[in-house]
Amino acid sequence: MEDKNILELERRFQEKIDNDIKIEPNDWMPDDYRQTLIRQISQHAHSEIVGMLPEGNWITRAPNLRRKAVLLAKVQDEAGHGLYLYSAAETLGADREETIDDLHSGKAKYSSIFNYPTLSWADMGAIGWLVDGAAIMNQVPLCRCSYGPYARAMVRVCKEESFHQRQGFEIIAHLAQGTPAQKEMAQDALNRFWWPALMMFGPNDAESKHTVQSMNWKIKRSTNDELRQLFVDVTVPQAEMIGLTIPDKDLKLNKETGHYETGEINWAEFWEVVKGNGPCNKERVDARRKAKEDGLWVREAASAFAEKRKNK
Amino acid sequence: MEKQKALYEYVLRLADDSLILGHRVSEWCGHGPILEEDIALTNLALDLIGQATSLLNYAGELEGKGRDGDALAFLRYEREYKNLLLVEQMNGDFGKTIMRQFLFDAFRKPLFEKLQHSTDQHLAAIAEKSLKETKYHLKHTSEWVIRLGDGTEESHIRIQESLDALWKYTNEIFYKDDVDSVLIAENIIPSSEEIKAEWTKTVNDVLEQATLTIPSNNWIQEGGRKGFHTEALGYLLAEMQYMQRAYPNMTW
Amino acid sequence: MSKKEWPLWEVFIRSKQGLNHKHVGSLRAADSTMAIENARDVYTRRSEGISIWVIESNNVFANDSSESDALFEPADSKIYRHPTFYDVPDGISHM
Numbered sequence: 001m002e003d004k005n006i007l008e009l010e011r012r013f014q015e016k017i018d019n020d021i022k023i024e025p026n027d028w029m030p031d032d033y034r035q036t037l038i039r040q041i042s043q044h045a046h047s048e049i050v051g052m053l054p055e056g057n058w059i060t061r062a063p064n065l066r067r068k069a070v071l072l073a074k075v076q077d078e079a080g081h082g083l084y085l086y087s088a089a090e091t092l093g094a095d096r097e098e099t100i101d102d103l104h105s106g107k108a109k110y111s112s113i114f115n116y117p118t119l120s121w122a123d124m125g126a127i128g129w130l131v132d133g134a135a136i137m138n139q140v141p142l143c144r145c146s147y148g149p150y151a152r153a154m155v156r157v158c159k160e161e162s163f164h165q166r167q168g169f170e171i172i173a174h175l176a177q178g179t180p181a182q183k184e185m186a187q188d189a190l191n192r193f194w195w196p197a198l199m200m201f202g203p204n205d206a207e208s209k210h211t212v213q214s215m216n217w218k219i220k221r222s223t224n225d226e227l228r229q230l231f232v233d234v235t236v237p238q239a240e241m242i243g244l245t246i247p248d249k250d251l252k253l254n255k256e257t258g259h260y261e262t263g264e265i266n267w268a269e270f271w272e273v274v275k276g277n278g279p280c281n282k283e284r285v286d287a288r289r290k291a292k293e294d295g296l297w298v299r300e301a302a303s304a305f306a307e308k309r310k311n312k
Numbered sequence: 313m314e315k316q317k318a319l320y321e322y323v324l325r326l327a328d329d330s331l332i333l334g335h336r337v338s339e340w341c342g343h344g345p346i347l348e349e350d351i352a353l354t355n356l357a358l359d360l361i362g363q364a365t366s367l368l369n370y371a372g373e374l375e376g377k378g379r380d381g382d383a384l385a386f387l388r389y390e391r392e393y394k395n396l397l398l399v400e401q402m403n404g405d406f407g408k409t410i411m412r413q414f415l416f417d418a419f420r421k422p423l424f425e426k427l428q429h430s431t432d433q434h435l436a437a438i439a440e441k442s443l444k445e446t447k448y449h450l451k452h453t454s455e456w457v458i459r460l461g462d463g464t465e466e467s468h469i470r471i472q473e474s475l476d477a478l479w480k481y482t483n484e485i486f487y488k489d490d491v492d493s494v495l496i497a498e499n500i501i502p503s504s505e506e507i508k509a510e511w512t513k514t515v516n517d518v519l520e521q522a523t524l525t526i527p528s529n530n531w532i533q534e535g536g537r538k539g540f541h542t543e544a545l546g547y548l549l550a551e552m553q554y555m556q557r558a559y560p561n562m563t564w
Numbered sequence: 565m566s567k568k569e570w571p572l573w574e575v576f577i578r579s580k581q582g583l584n585h586k587h588v589g590s591l592r593a594a595d596s597t598m599a600i601e602n603a604r605d606v607y608t609r610r611s612e613g614i615s616i617w618v619i620e621s622n623n624v625f626a627n628d629s630s631e632s633d634a635l636f637e638p639a640d641s642k643i644y645r646h647p648t649f650y651d652v653p654d655g656i657s658h659m
Contacts, residue, residue: 026629049347056342060335063555063564064382065365068338069358075341076354080606083347087590090572096592097569121555121564153589160610171564179562287343295345297470298406301463302594303568308462309595346570348591348602355605452601459594 017218022148025091033217036210037147038094039108040219045085046103046110048078050284054118055127063121070167071124077160084153091149104289111135112270113196115278122175122182122189128168130190130197130235136161137231138201141221150219169238176242183243190239191247198262199270201228232260318494319432320374321394322501324384325491325537327367328395331385332545333416334360335552336403345406352452356413359445366438386556390546391539398481400536400545407460407467408474414453415478415515419485420446422510426502435500454518461522472524479527484534485511572621573599575606577613585617593618 009028016023023029052075059075062068086096102108113131118124139161142154175186202208202224214220222230236253239246250263272278337357344350368381379387399416403409424446427439460471486504495501519526535541555564570592576585588607593599599618607613627635643649652659 024629026626028630052342059338059341060551061554063386063559065361065368065385067564069361069365072338072341072354072358072361076351076358076609079342079347079351079354080609083351083591083606084589086347090590095569096572156589174564179559181559182562291343291345291350294343295349295406297464297466298345298349298460299570299594300568301460301467302598303570304467305459305463306595306598346592348593348598348606351609352601352605355609455597455601 014216017146017216020146020218022151023146024148032213033219034092036214036217037150037219038089038092038099040214041085041089041092041150042094042099042102043109043111045082045089045099046108047114048082048085050103050110050114050288051131052078052082053284053287054114054116054280055124057118058121058124061121062124067124067171074128074164074167077164081157081160084156085150088147088149088153100288100292104285104292106276106285109274111200112273112278113193113200114284115273115281116192116196117279119192120185120189122172122185123193125168125170125172125175125186126189126193128164128166129172129238130168130193131200132161132164132168133235134197134200134231136165137227141227142219144218144221146218172244173242176244187244190244194247195266195269196273198228198232198265199273201225201231203267203270229259232262236260313490313494315494315498315500316374318491319435319500320371321491322495323367323371323374323435325394327364327371327384328393329399329416329420330360330367331364332393332395332548333399333413334358334364335548336399336401337409337413339403340409349406353409356449356452359442359449363438363442363445366441370434370438382556386553390541390549393536393541393545393549394539395536395545396481396484397533397536397542398478398484400541400548401478401481402544404474404477405470407471408477410453410456410460411471411474412478413449414457414518415482415485417446417450417453418514418518419507419511421450421514422507423502426506430501431499450514454514457518457524458522461519461524468523471522475519475524476527476529479529480531480533483530483532484536487534487537489537570594573603573618574621574624575599575603576617576619577603577607578615579613581614585615588612590621 010030013023013027013029013033023033055071055075055078059068059071062071086099089099090096099108103110113134118127136158139154139158143151143158145151145154172186172189175182177183178186205211205223205225208224211220211223215223236246236251248263250261252261253259254261273281276282334357337353337360340350340353341357342350344353364385365381368384372379372381372384396416398412401408401412421443424439424443428436428443430436430439457471460467462468486508488504492501492504496503516526571594572590573593573596574590575588577588578585591599591602591606593602596618600616603616603618604613608616639645
C-alpha cells in the first residue's frame with residue numbers, strides 16, 4: 001500500500017515536471033530530487049562565495065578608481081548570489097551553516113576554476129570574460145529549472161551577472177589594444193584561463209553520472225558538452241576580434257557543422273584539481289574557514305544582544 | 313593663504329579620508345564575519361570610493377595642473393596624502409573596523425549636513441549626496457557598536473580595547489589651521505566647534521548605550537592633515553599604487 | 565561554546581509606490597533591525613525597492629500542500645463569480 005502511494009506520488013510529480021509546472025518548497029518531491037538539488041544548489045552557492053577570493057585578491061591593487069569600484073561591486077554581487085542560492089537551498093531544508101560547514105570540511109565541492117591563482121590585473125579581465133561567460137552559459141538555462149526557488153534565484157543572478165562578463169571583456173579588450181606590456185599580460189591571462197574555463201562545464205557527457213536523471217527532472221537543461229560547444233563557438237571569434245590567440249593548436253572551425261573543434265582537454269588535471277590538488281585549493285578553503293572562525297565572536301555577540309533586548 | 317589654494321587643500325583632506333578608509337574597508341571583501349555583513353561592508357567601501365572619486369576630481373580641477381582624480385589617488389608621495397591618522401589604521405578585528413568607522417561617521421554626518429549649505433556649489437552638491445550615504449553608515453555602525461559593547465563578555469572586552477586603541481586619533485578630527493580659517497571666513501565650511509559638539513554628543517550617546525567607557529587618556533596623536541602619517545599608510549599605498557608605479561603612463 | 569545560528573528571515577520588498585510588497589528571498593539576521601538593514605544591502609543594491617518588510621521565517625504558516633486540491637479546486641467550478649459568466653445584450657454599455 002505504502003509503495004503504491006509513493007509510486008503514485010512520483011508519477012504525479014514527474015507529470016508536473018513534464019508539463020513545466022514548477023515544484024515549490026512544500027510540495028511532495030522524491031528524496032533523490034531533494035538531495036540532488038541540495039547538492040547542486042549548494043555547490044553553486046559555494047562557487048559564488050569561493051569565487052570572491054581570486055578576484056578579491058586584486059581589489060586593493062586595482063589600477064584606477066573606476067576599475068576599483070566596478071571590481072568591488074562585482075565581487076559583492078557574488079556574495080549576493082551565494083546568498084540567494086543558500087536561501088534557495090534552505091527552502092529544501094538545508095541549513096545554511098551546515099551547508100557551509102560541508103564546504104569547510106572538504107565534503108562539498110565548488111567550481112574548480114577558483115583553485116587557480118590570479119597573477120596579474122589581466123586575470124580580472126579573463127575571469128569576467130571567460131569564467132563569467134562560461135557560468136552564464138550554465139546559468140541561463142537554469143532560470144527555467146523545475147524547482148521554483150532555484151529558478152527564481154537564477155533569474156535574479158542572471159540579471160545581475162550581465163554586467164560581469166561585459167566588464168571583464170572591457171578590461172581584456174582594453175589591454176589587448178594597449179601597450180606591448182599590456183597585450184602580453186592579456187595573452188598570458190588567456191593562456192592560463194582558457195583550458196580551466198573549458199573544464200568548468202564538467203566531464204564529457206559520457207563520463208557525467210548525473211546528467212540523465214537531472215535532465216529528466218529539469219534541474220539540468222543542457223548537457224556539459226552542448227554548453228561547452230556553445231561557449232567555444234561564441235568565445236573564439238571574440239578572441240580573434242581583439243587580437244588574442246586561443247592557446248590551442250588543434251582548434252579549427254568545422255565548415256560543415258559550423259562548430260569549432262578543440263584539442264583534448266587535460267582531464268587528468270581536471271580530476272586532480274577537483275580532488276584538492278589545484279594550485280590554490282587549500283588557500284581558498286582556509287580563507288573561508290578563517291572568515292567564519294574570526295567572525296564567531298561577532299555572531300555570538302549579536303545573538304546575545306538580540307536575546308537581551310527581547311527580554312527587556 | 314588664498315581661497316582657491318585653501319579650498320584645494322580642504323577638498324583633498326576630505327577626499328583622502330574617503331579614499332584611505334574606503335581602501336581599508338574594501339580589504340574586508342570576501343572575509344566578513346557573515347555573508348550579509350560582508351555585503352554591507354562592501355557597500356560602505358563603495359560609497360567611500362565614490363565620494364573619493366568626486367572629491368579628488370574636484371580637487372584636481374581646483375589645483376588646475378591637469379591632474380585628475382586617478383592621478384591624485386595613485387601618484388602622490390606619502391607626505392602628500394592628507395587623511396586623518398584614524399582612517400589609515402589597520403582593520404584589526406571586525407570590532408575595530410566598526411569602531412574606526414563609527415568614530416569617523418559621527419564626524420562626517422554633521423560635517424556633510426553643514427557642507428551641503430556651503431557657498432561653494434560644487435562642494436555643497438558632493439556633500440548633499442554623501443550625506444545620505446553617511447547617515448546610513450552612522451546608523452549601521454552605531455548599532456554594531458551597541459551590539460558588540462552590550463553583547464557578550466568577549467565582545468565587550470574586544471570593542472573596548474578597540475576604542476582605547478583608536479581614541480588618541482580622535483582629536484585630530486578637529487584639527488584646524490589656516491586652511492580652515494580662510495574657508496570659515498568665506499562661509500565655505502562650518503567651524504570645527506559646531507561639528508565637535510555634535511560628534512561628542514553622538515559618541516557619548518552611543519558609547520553609553522554600548523556600556524563602553526570613554527578612555528580618560530586624552531593624549532593627542534596628529535599629523536595626517538600635514539602629511540605626517542603612521543607606519544600603516546606606507547604599506548597601504550605600496551599596494552594601492554602598485555599598478556600605476558609598475559606600469560607607468562598606461563591607461564586601464 | 566554553543567553554535568547558535570542567527571534566525572532566518574523572509575524578505576518582502578515594495579518596488580514602487582502603489583504596488584504590493586513582494587517576497588524576494590530570505591537572509592540571516594540576529595534581530596529585526598539587522599534583518600531590515602541586511603535586506604537593504606542584499607536585495608536593493610540596484611534600486612529594487614523603496615520599502616522593506618521582514619518576518620522571521622518560523623512565523624510564516626503555510627497550508628498543507630497535500631490538501632491543495634480540497635482547498636483550491638472547489639473555487640474553479642464557481643464560474644458565476646466572474647463577470648464573463650453573464651450575458652449582456654448588445655447595445656448595453658457601462659457595465
